Amino acid sequence: MKLEKIPKIVAHRLALYHRCLRNLYENGERLISSYELGKFLDLKPSQVRKDLSYFGAFGVRGKGYDVKYLLKTIESILGVSKPWRMVLIGAGNLGRAILNYEELRKCGFEIIGVFDNDPKKIGEQFAGHVIRSVEELEDFVKKSGVNIGVIAVPPKSAQKVADLLVSCGVRYLINFSPIKLKLPPGVLVEDVDISIPFKVLTFKILESEEMRI
Helix, strand or coil: CCHHHCCHHHHHHHHHHHHHHHHHHHCCCCEECHHHHHHHHCCCHHHHHHHHHCCCCCCECCCEEEHHHHHHHHHHHHCCCCCEEEEEECCCHHHHHHHCCHHHHHCCEEEEEEEECCCCCCCCEECCEEEEEHHHHHHHHHHHCCCEEEECCCHHHHHHHHHHHHHCCCCEEEECCCCCCCCCCCCEEEECCCCHHHHHHHHHHHHHHHHHC
């Protein structure tokens, strides 16, 4: 099946499968059924089998899935079996939290440069990085072979930063600012609003409280 025909939600669940399978493998598990995998992720076994069927046949009837093989296959599908070089724009609290997030490095996402426009931050060292001026970004990108740009700046600066990254030749962006970016054709972006899970949770809390009344 062609990649563009695969629902976006499936890609999201593949990332969840990957995390779950890696934890299982590290804990010594070698076989798992669609029922068990679905139970870990609150999914029906039929949904697990349907998601994986987009990419081939992996399970053995009566035995389940080989954890190592499925893990490596999903790593290849997601592209995390190779390193991805990234630049981070924004060295505030959010940017520094991203720098310290070990899970990214485990999955091959390497931040190789950190940039900010605050003179007080430029030149500081944090998590093994020297914070650079955004004025150095274009030259750095050209010399370093950057794949992904991570935007962790206030909303008012996000579009300007996105335009700068695109002008430097970066075509893949992760946007942590809660605004919709205007981007030219051929540029891919994933928007991350960390407030959304909290809003979903409070909705569920209120919903459950209403059901008890």
